Amino acid sequence: METNNTHKQFEIIDRYLTNSMSVKEKVDFELKLKHDLNLQKAVEEHRLLIDGIETQALRDKLNVFHKNTTKKNTAKHTNMFIKYAVAASLILFLGISSFLLLNNNPNKKLYAKYFTPDPGLPTVMSATKNYEFYNAMVSYKQGKYEDAIEQWQKLYINKPNNDTLNYFLGIAHLANKNALLAEKFLTTATNNQNSVFIDDAQFYLGLIALKNNDNTKAKSYLKQSKLEKSKEIINQLE
Amino acid sequence: MRKINLKPQSTTSDSIVKAIKANNEETLEHLYNINYPKVELFILKNNGTVDQAKDTFQEAFVAAWKNIKSNKFHPQSETAINGYLYTIAKNKWMDYLRSNLYKKTLSTSTHFQENKDTIETPNDDIFKEQRLTNVMQAFNELGAACKTLLTKFYFEKKSMKQIAKELQLDAASTRNKKYRCMQKLRDKALKIEE
Numbered sequence: 001m002e003t004n005n006t007h008k009q010f011e012i013i014d015r016y017l018t019n020s021m022s023v024k025e026k027v028d029f030e031l032k033l034k035h036d037l038n039l040q041k042a043v044e045e046h047r048l049l050i051d052g053i054e055t056q057a058l059r060d061k062l063n064v065f066h067k068n069t070t071k072k073n074t075a076k077h078t079n080m081f082i083k084y085a086v087a088a089s090l091i092l093f094l095g096i097s098s099f100l101l102l103n104n105n106p107n108k109k110l111y112a113k114y115f116t117p118d119p120g121l122p123t124v125m126s127a128t129k130n131y132e133f134y135n136a137m138v139s140y141k142q143g144k145y146e147d148a149i150e151q152w153q154k155l156y157i158n159k160p161n162n163d164t165l166n167y168f169l170g171i172a173h174l175a176n177k178n179a180l181l182a183e184k185f186l187t188t189a190t191n192n193q194n195s196v197f198i199d200d201a202q203f204y205l206g207l208i209a210l211k212n213n214d215n216t217k218a219k220s221y222l223k224q225s226k227l228e229k230s231k232e233i234i235n236q237l238e
Numbered sequence: 239m240r241k242i243n244l245k246p247q248s249t250t251s252d253s254i255v256k257a258i259k260a261n262n263e264e265t266l267e268h269l270y271n272i273n274y275p276k277v278e279l280f281i282l283k284n285n286g287t288v289d290q291a292k293d294t295f296q297e298a299f300v301a302a303w304k305n306i307k308s309n310k311f312h313p314q315s316e317t318a319i320n321g322y323l324y325t326i327a328k329n330k331w332m333d334y335l336r337s338n339l340y341k342k343t344l345s346t347s348t349h350f351q352e353n354k355d356t357i358e359t360p361n362d363d364i365f366k367e368q369r370l371t372n373v374m375q376a377f378n379e380l381g382a383a384c385k386t387l388l389t390k391f392y393f394e395k396k397s398m399k400q401i402a403k404e405l406q407l408d409a410a411s412t413r414n415k416k417y418r419c420m421q422k423l424r425d426k427a428l429k430i431e432e
Binding site for chain 2: 007010011045048049056061066068
């Protein structure tokens, strides 16, 4: 089979399929192709070989790309580990020192007793419509408050009055120890009287006031919140 | 140099399509890096593992690449490509979750009613797909020298002159080598078919 003739035909088909023909050559070839069934078959077979080579070569490349991305991720993980280690020792230090401090301050004690970040919204399968929002929610739930804030902040620019965004931005800031910003967002969240977050937002605003030793303000917020734990705190303040 | 099969236009979307068609490594890797994390997150959130995320994403990547190459999909921007990739990967994963393969492992799952008519591919396509898989397998079994040469020419789209230089061969023997490698590939693929 391996005559000069087949090699010659191979080169012609190869040139055709890799777009290496001149316009005239191509027109002539296609004219011939139209009437030559054997040639059609040979072209199809050749095309299949090229497709197979390209697809397999791409798959090999994708595996290389993948290794590169996971390499970067493991580097990230070790970085993260150091960050967590630092964070953990900081928390330990803060814990001990605040324990010592809190003993003299009943308000801070109450704050520490009652403050836990909102558990967040369930992130479900159909959430792709609001992909960015729920992606941030995942970070929030993992305790990556800064990540969550950064992502929600982007959405916030377009929806500065959205109660859900304001509420969760507020809680994330509070959990991230930024009471000032938390107060601002939570106040905006309470502007919407029909919001499902209103009782919770009032509760957290009460806690912030408590933290700032402003008992009058704290009581007024907590009175507006219908949550059981809000009432509990009021009782303890009186 | 070989010509690229495209009308001369100079928009940015055109250049990314051009780069994909030319299998430009940087472009492909960039698309991979940008899109993989989103797909992984989606599959992990929906009962999948990291390995399944990788396989599903790579399948989607190959499918998107094929459709761009064959002009079945004309993206207007990189964003369009990203959305397209994500959608294909998501659909592939949803198909998998609905498939019998997955249901067998989950006895308590609710059963979806599949519309077989819309999903089934014509026999001709299945046959073609099978032959393509055979060629891919045959290519994998080829010796390293042939694999390198064929990859350089058909995937990286380098000129024969360039390849001859890289392999330190003269043009004529490079050409002969390529021909012989293609014959080998064809024979191997046919053997798998039998």
